[in-house]
Amino acid sequence: MKVLALYGSPRKDGNSAILARHFLTHAEKRGASVEEINLNCLQLRGCQACNLCKTKFETCVLKDDLTSVLAAIAEADLLLFTSPVYYGDVSAQLKMLIDRTFAFLRPGYIALEQPNRLPAPKPLVFILTQGHRDSKVFADILPRYSDLFGWTGFAKTYPLRAVDVYHQGDAAKRDDLLVQAQTLAEELIPNSSAG
Ligand SMILES: Cc1cc2nc3c(=O)[nH]c(=O)nc-3n(C[C@H](O)[C@H](O)[C@H](O)COP(=O)(O)O)c2cc1C
Numbered sequence: 760m761k762v763l764a765l766y767g768s769p770r771k772d773g774n775s776a777i778l779a780r781h782f783l784t785h786a787e788k789r790g791a792s793v794e795e796i797n798l799n800c801l802q803l804r805g806c807q808a809c810n811l812c813k814t815k816f817e818t819c820v821l822k823d824d825l826t827s828v829l830a831a832i833a834e835a836d837l838l839l840f841t842s843p844v845y846y847g848d849v850s851a852q853l854k855m856l857i858d859r860t861f862a863f864l865r866p867g868y869i870a871l872e873q874p875n876r877l878p879a880p881k882p883l884v885f886i887l888t889q890g891h892r893d894s895k896v897f898a899d900i901l902p903r904y905s906d907l908f909g910w911t912g913f914a915k916t917y918p919l920r921a922v923d924v925y926h927q928g929d930a931a932k933r934d935d936l937l938v939q940a941q942t943l944a945e946e947l948i949p950n951s952s953a954g
Pocket of ligand 1: 768769770772773774775776842843844845846847848888889890892897924925926927928
């Protein structure tokens, strides 16, 4: 099973990356192959709304570092998106990627039973970290994106939401969050390494 993790934080060892790596460690133990991509290290642009992915081509025509990332998403069996909450939403780094997945949607997608071009629907683990300690605040973010991702071909979103993690490294001291990351890996990755 191929797991592709896309990191949306500029902090390489930030809270969202800590939880993602914990998930990946347990995914690898179960025999998955894992790849990590730090979006902050890439040269990328947001969607240009040229609509060429709906009129002339089946892929995004922009040629930048996201070109190969979009191809890798199509190939992966399970995706992991991570982001800090920035001003009540995902980071700009992750949002640019999300907008570029517009190229996965077929022309006339709104009326189609199979609205996307992905070879197979894939589960998405979405890790979101925030400094605010009240879980009611920013609770809208994950459900909003999850609803849209159904169209894109990310069959089901499995959220991992970390609240009250402000400083870099806070998530590493939170057993409740680390257990959630491990449990998700155990639920979603079939154990192919056993005997
Ligand atoms: C530009 C910026 C905007 C932020 N906006 C919010 C916010 O709206 N709500 C919040 O709870 N925390 C906010 N934070 C705090 C981060 O969400 C928090 O530190 C998070 O754990 C960072 O995750 P990371 O270590 O993976 O980057 C913000 C931090 C920065 C740098």
